[in-house]
Structures are given as structure tokens and as C-alpha cells.
Amino acid sequence: MLALQILVNGILLGGIYASIAGGFSLVWGVLNVINILHGSFVVLGAYMAFFAYTLLGIHPYLFVPIAALLLFAIGLAVQYAIVNRVIDAPVLVSLTLTFGLTLFLDNVMLNAFKADFRKVNLRPPLGIIDVSDYLPAIDIIVPVDRLASMAFAILLVALLYWLLRRTSIGRAIVAVRMDRYAASLMGVDTRIIFAVTFGIGAAMAGAAGALLSPIFPISPLASTAYLGKAFVICILGGLGSVTGVLVGGVALGVLESFGAYIFGPEHSLTLSFTLLILLLIFRPTGLLGKRGFI
Amino acid sequence: MSQPLLSVETINAGYGLVSVLHDVSISVMPGEIVCLIGSNGAGKTTLLRTISGVLTPASGSVRLDGADLTGAGTKAIVRAGIVHVPEGRRLFAGLSVRENLLMGAYLRGAGTPEVRRDLDRVLATFPRLAERASQDASTLSGGEQQMCAIGRGLMAAPRLLMIDELSLGLAPKVVDELVETLAAINKSGTAILVVEQDVATALALAQRGFVLDTGRIVASDSTRALAESPEIQKAYLGAELELAG
Ligand SMILES: Nc1ncnc2c1ncn2[C@@H]1O[C@H](COP(=O)(O)OP(=O)(O)O)[C@@H](O)[C@H]1O
Ligand SMILES: [Mg+2]
Numbered sequence: 001m002l003a004l005q006i007l008v009n010g011i012l013l014g015g016i017y018a019s020i021a022g023g024f025s026l027v028w029g030v031l032n033v034i035n036i037l038h039g040s041f042v043v044l045g046a047y048m049a050f051f052a053y054t055l056l057g058i059h060p061y062l063f064v065p066i067a068a069l070l071l072f073a074i075g076l077a078v079q080y081a082i083v084n085r086v087i088d089a090p091v092l093v094s095l096t097l098t099f100g101l102t103l104f105l106d107n108v109m110l111n112a113f114k115a116d117f118r119k120v121n122l123r124p125p126l127g128i129i130d131v132s133d134y135l136p137a138i139d140i141i142v143p144v145d146r147l148a149s150m151a152f153a154i155l156l157v158a159l160l161y162w163l164l165r166r167t168s169i170g171r172a173i174v175a176v177r178m179d180r181y182a183a184s185l186m187g188v189d190t191r192i193i194f195a196v197t198f199g200i201g202a203a204m205a206g207a208a209g210a211l212l213s214p215i216f217p218i219s220p221l222a223s224t225a226y227l228g229k230a231f232v233i234c235i236l237g238g239l240g241s242v243t244g245v246l247v248g249g250v251a252l253g254v255l256e257s258f259g260a261y262i263f264g265p266e267h268s269l270t271l272s273f274t275l276l277i278l279l280l281i282f283r284p285t286g287l288l289g290k291r292g293f294i
Numbered sequence: 295m296s297q298p299l300l301s302v303e304t305i306n307a308g309y310g311l312v313s314v315l316h317d318v319s320i321s322v323m324p325g326e327i328v329c330l331i332g333s334n335g336a337g338k339t340t341l342l343r344t345i346s347g348v349l350t351p352a353s354g355s356v357r358l359d360g361a362d363l364t365g366a367g368t369k370a371i372v373r374a375g376i377v378h379v380p381e382g383r384r385l386f387a388g389l390s391v392r393e394n395l396l397m398g399a400y401l402r403g404a405g406t407p408e409v410r411r412d413l414d415r416v417l418a419t420f421p422r423l424a425e426r427a428s429q430d431a432s433t434l435s436g437g438e439q440q441m442c443a444i445g446r447g448l449m450a451a452p453r454l455l456m457i458d459e460l461s462l463g464l465a466p467k468v469v470d471e472l473v474e475t476l477a478a479i480n481k482s483g484t485a486i487l488v489v490e491q492d493v494a495t496a497l498a499l500a501q502r503g504f505v506l507d508t509g510r511i512v513a514s515d516s517t518r519a520l521a522e523s524p525e526i527q528k529a530y531l532g533a534e535l536e537l538a539g
Contacts, residue, residue, distance in 0.1 A: 168396075168404045175386045175397050182384035185346060186450070187372035187401040 005140045006257050012142070014253020015150030016212055020226055021233035021245045022157050023204030029240020030177040030197045032091055033083060036098040039227030040105045041202045045071055045209025046218040047113055053120050053213075060120050060213045061152060067206040075202025080195040087194055102223065109220040117217035126214075149211045154246070156207055161242040163200070173197050177240065225269060232272045235279055297360060299324045299485050300345070300376070300454050305354035307344040313352065314340045316509045322454060327476070327486045329496035329517065331530060332506035338489045339381055341506065342456050345487075346378035347371040358454065373401055375453035381462070381489075383443040387432035391423050391442055394431045398449030409449070416445040419475060437468035444472075448479065455479070456487045461495050473499050493530040497521045 024038040045067040052058040052066070078101070086093045126144035164170040175183040176193045184190055216222070229252060237248025252272055259271040298321040308314040314337045322328045330338050343349045345356055347368040355364045358374050366374070377398075385394050395416055399409045417424040420441040426434060431442055440460070447455050460476075461469040469492075476499060480486055490496035496503060497517040505513040505526065513520065520526050 168400065171389065171393055171397055171404075172400060174389055178386040178388055179384050181348075182380055182386065183397070184348065184368050185372075185378050185380055186397050186446070187369045188397075189369055 001139045004138070006261050007254060008140055008142060009146075010254030010257030011250055012146040012150045012253070013257060014250030016146075016153045016208070016215070016249075017229055017233060017253050018246050018249030019153035019156045019204065019208040019211060021230040021237075021249055022160050022242065023201035023208075024227075024230035025234045025237075025240055025242075025245050026160070026173075026204070027198055027201035028234060030173055031083075031087065031094075031194055033087070033094040033098065033198075034091060034231075035198070035201065036095060036102045036227060037078070037105065038201065038205050038230055039223035039225070040102050040109070040220070041071055041075070041205035042209040042212075042226045043109065043218065043220055043223045044074075044105070045206030046213040046216075047109065047209075048206070049210035049213040050118055050120050050218055053122075060122075060210050061148065064152060064156075064207045064210045067210040068203040071206025071209075072199040072203035076195050076199035078202075079198030080191075083198060084191055084194060087191075106220045106223055113220065115219055115221055117219045117222075119217050120213040122214050145214045149215055152211050153208065156204065156211070157242060157246060160200070160204060164242065169193075169196060173200075228269060229272065232276045235276055296324065298322060299326075299359055300487065301355075301357045302341075302345060303355045303357075305341070305344055305351045305356070307340060307349050307351040307354075309340075309349070314509050315344065315351075318354070318506070318509070318511055320504050320511065320514070322485050322487050325480070325483060325485055326502065327480050327488065327500045329500035329503040330487065330489045330506060331491070331493055331496050331503060333530075334491075335508075336506045337509040338506055339458055340509075342378055342458050342487075342489065345371075345456065346376060348378075369401065372450055372452075375451075377447040377450045377452035377455055379443050379447040379455065379457045381458040383439040385431040385434070385439055385442055385446070387430065389431055390428050391431050391434070392427045394442055395423075395445050395449050398446035399451075402449075402451065408451075412449055412451060416448050419448075419479070420445055437464050437472070440464060440468075440472060441475075444476075448484070452484060454485045454487060456489075458489045460488050460490050460499075461492050469495055493526070 027033055027035045048067050049060040049063045052063045086097055129142045132139045164174055172188050172193055176190055180190055233248035233252050236251050237244030256268040260268050300322040302320045305315050305318045332338050344351050350365040363371050396404050402409050422438055423441055500517050503517045503520045504511055
């Protein structure tokens with residue numbers, strides 16, 4: 001039963017992780033930009049949700065679309081004004097640039113919000129579901145806030161998939177990812193697609209931040225941890241693929257969950273990066289082994 | 295005489311400091327099929343890129359139906375009615391055949407009745423694409439990929455369709471099929487500018503031709519006259535025979 005409980009915890013965690021990684025993977029895949037800002041965007045979304053709840057009483061789950069919209073606007077502006085200038089430069093240049101922007105944003109948040117860890121304490125709390133109340137043979141508990149956050153997170157990833165596959169702008173994003181030159185021959189303005197893609201990536205980060213605000217502590221110091229997770233998930237699941245993000249997210253969640261039980265929770269980040277290194281050595285195309293498909 | 299649909303006048307263009315095209319002038323009349331021939335590296339692709347706005351010429355002009363499109367950019371040029379089907383097909387892998395075709399209509403909005411009608415029409419023109427409409431475009435054979443690339447171009451509802459290297463790497467039977475289909479497309483009113491290495495195919499398809507050699511137009515005439523010209527025979531048809539033999 002304990003193993004099952006740990007597995008369930010891991011899956012709940014993994015769903016939320018998938019939403020953190022979705023936007024990061026999209027931006028990396030389409031723009032070939034490793035957006036170091038992504039973790040800070042998650043934190044910014046979480047702060048927005050925190051203040052929306054404590055000051056205005058807006059429930060974090062209701063705030064998800066607003067966080068997405070606000071971060072979309074910020075992402076669009078950052079890309080169009082700044083990142084677009086280095087879009088054709090080698091990947092290290094944009095990495096350095098977004099790293100610099102992250103230092104800036106994290107320090108602005110440190111000044112504005114201080115380094116204290118905060119958390120949205122839902123009132124009343126959502127409580128837990130004791131599965132054995134319904135199925136006596138299965139003795140596990142499920143925290144409702146995690147379950148709800150995971151469900152919304154998966155919905156968010158599904159929405160990203162729908163956007164990419166079923167809308168005209170989504171098709172253009174995939175087309176630009178596959179062949180920038182051919183896309184421009186269709187009249188696609190690649191600079192605008194880049195900006196929109198970056199905006200969507202930021203929107204996903206903001207939405208994920210709002211979703212995890214009732215669960216994880218919020219602090220500017222957390223941005224690197226979120227970035228690290230997004231990075232590991234992309235490598236686990238394969239780059240730029242929505243299904244890969246889901247697989248990678250759940251894989252990381254389950255792994256961390258068991259790792260935390262066996263080695264202690266303080267080692268979960270070490271564990272995921274150890275896994276990352278092993279994977280890069282033995283299976284660089286990711287668990288699914290396919291590359292380049294959204 | 296009527297006004298040319300496409301008129302390219304004394305274009306000089308290239309890549310950065312490397313100039314490739316020197317005072318190139320060509321024209322395509324409404325409803326015409328024109329071929330552009332020339333050996334590897336002559337500048338055929340560069341000329342198409344200059345017409346479609348990927349490259350901006352250093353001097354000279356590109357006009358469609360009299361309207362100046364020089365340096366207008368690909369988006370405006372596709373909107374105006376010139377579509378460039380690139381060398382090597384360059385379909386979007388990961389997207390289905392239908393999605394590839396819809397990408398051709400990107401600027402027209404995918405949901406409009408006209409676009410849906412054109413999609414049906416393209417699928418009727420290329421029944422093999424209709425059979426594979428939901429398949430990933432990267433799973434198509436070479437000939438089917440070329441059909442899909444041409445279909446994608448047609449989805450923009452162009453007035454001038456430019457095809458780079460129509461037959462490259464395709465089996466002769468498939469090429470015959472494509473030539474026939476292009477003739478039908480042309481009959482319904484679309485002018486075509488086709489770059490073709492296989493001179494026999496080019497001359498069979500087009501009414502008029504231009505010969506490009508190291509960035510300069512060295513001959514332009516009806517395809518019949520070109521086919522009979524000793525220089526062309528020696529330079530291209532002869533070389534073909536040698537290669538084939
Ligand atoms: N992207 C490029 N950058 C620099 N030079 C190029 C590029 N593409 C083609 N060229 C040069 O331009 C010349 C003409 O090439 P191209 O137009 O592709 O010829 P063709 O299509 O007739 O084979 C060649 O010398 C080629 O090396
Ligand atoms: Mg060429």
C-alpha cells in the first residue's frame with residue numbers, strides 16, 4: 001500500500017510538473033531558445049495568484065486564465081523587443097540573454113516580495129479524499145488540492161496540444177518549427193510566430209504558477225528549481241513534444257516521489273539531475289525516443 | 295500585346311556580398327507556362343527567391359500585373375498572388391497532408407468556404423493525396439510529396455505558381471503524371487514558371503523558355519525554337535544524353 005501511495009503522490013506531482021515544462025519545451029523546440037526565464041515566469045504567476053487571493057479574494061484556480069493572459073502579454077513583449085534580436089544567433093547567446101533577464105526579474109521580485117516563502121492557504125482547505133472510504137481494499141489518501149491542480153495542469157497541457165494541432169496559428173507554429181524557410185514561403189511572418197510562441201510559453205508558465213500556488217511555497221528563490229524540473233522533463237520526454245512533456249512530467253514526479261521516500265526529500269533535486277546525466281549518456285533522444293514532433 | 299503577368303526587369307541579386315544574378319530580365323504572360331533552364335549553380339533558385347521576396351534585389355524590379363512588388367517581402371508577395379514551391383518540396387513533417395495543404399492557405403484563413411472549396415479541389419486534382427490526407431506528410435513517396443508541395447502552393451490561390459526543380463529525383467512515370475496535371479491546372483487559369491533540369495520535360499511542358507547561365511539570361515525563345523537551337527542541344531540535351539549513356 002505504501003508503494004501505491006508513493007506512486008499516486010508521484011503521479012499527482014508529475015501532472016503539475018508537466019504544465020511547468022509544456023511552455024519551456026515549446027519555446028525550446030520552436031525557437032531553439034533555452035528560456036532560462038521560464039522558472040521566474042512560473043514564480044511570477046504564483047505571486048500574482050497569491051496576491052489575487054490574499055488581496056482580492058480570487059481563487060487561484062479561477063485566476064489561472066488571468067495569470068496566463070498577463071504572462072502572455074509579458075512574454076510577447078519580452079520576445080518581440082529583446083529576444084528577437086538574437087533569435088538567429090547560436091543557442092548560447094539567447095541562453096545567456098535570458099539568464100541575464102532572469103537575474104533581473106528574480107531580483108526585482110526579491111525586492112518587491114522579499115525572499116520569505118509564502119503559500120496560498122485556501123480557506124476553507126480542500127481537504128483529502130480517503131480512498132478506503134469508498135474502496136476498503138485500497139488504503140491511500142489523495143489531497144484534493146493536489147488532485148485539482150493536477151487535473152487543471154493536464155487540462156492546460158491538453159489545451160496546448162489542441163492549440164497546436166487544431167488552430168491556424170498553432171499549425172503555423174508547428175510549421176515554423178519544422179521548416180522556417182518553407183513557412184515563410186507560405187506568407188508566415190516568422191518574427192510574429194516567434195513572439196506568439198514565446199508568449200504562449202510564458203502563459204503556460206504563469207498558469208502553472210497559479211496552479212501550484214496552493215501547493216508549493218512561493219519565493220523568487222524557487223525559480224531555479226522549476227527551471228531545472230522543466231529541463232529534466234524535456235530531456236526525459238523528448239524535446240518539443242506535448243506527449244513527451246506528459247510522459248516526462250509523470251516520470252519525474254514518480255521518480256522524485258520514490259526518491260524522496262528512499263533517500264529523503266532533500267535529495268530529490270540531486271536525484272533528478274543524476275537521472276538527467278544518465279539519460280543524456282545512454283538515451284539522448286528521451287524516453288519516447290522520437291524527436292521533433294509536437 | 296497584352297501586359298505581362300510577371301515582369302522581372304534587370305535584376306541584380308545575391309547573398310550578402312556575393313552577387314549571383316546579373317541584369318536578369320524575364321516575363322510570364324497571363325495563362326502561360328514558362329520554363330527556366332540552366333545548369334547547377336546558374337542562379338535559378340536565386341531568381342525564384344528574388345521573385346518571391348525571400349531575397350531583395352540590389353537593383354531592378356519585380357512586377358505582378360504592373361504592380362511593383364520589389365522588396366515587398368514574402369507575405370505581401372504571396373498575398374499579391376505569387377507562390378514559390380521550393381526545391382526539395384520541403385513539406386512540414388509532423389503535419390498531415392491536409393494540414394500541409396491548409397498551411398498553403400495560411401494568409402486566407404483556414405475556415406473560409408473558399409479555402410474549403412479549394413482544399414476539395416486540390417484533393418480532387420491529386421487523388422493520391424486524398425487517400426493519404428490524414429497521413430503524416432513525411433511518409434509520402436517522392437512523387438506524392440511533390441504533389442503535396444504543388445497542392446500546398448495552389449492553396450494560396452496563386453495567379454503565378456513557381457515550381458523549383460519539378461522532376462528532380464522522381465520516376466519518369468510520375469513526372470509524366472505531374473506534367474499532365476500542371477497542364478490542367480494551367481488551363482484553369484494559373485500561370486506557371488517552372489525550373490527544370492530535365493530539358494526534355496521542360497520543353498514538353500512550357501510554351502516559352504529562358505536559359506540562365508552563371509547568373510545571366512543567355513537565351514529566351516519559344517520552347518520549340520530552343521529545342522532546335524544547336525547551342526542548347528549541345529549544352530543541355532547533349533550533356534543529358536552523355537549522362538544517360
Ligand atoms: N544561401 C546562399 N548563400 C550564399 N550563396 C548561395 C546561397 N544559395 C546559393 N548560393 C550560390 O548562388 C549561386 C546560384 O545558386 P542557385 O541559385 O541555387 O543555383 P541553381 O538553382 O541554378 O542551381 C551558386 O553559386 C550558389 O553557390
Ligand atoms: Mg536550384
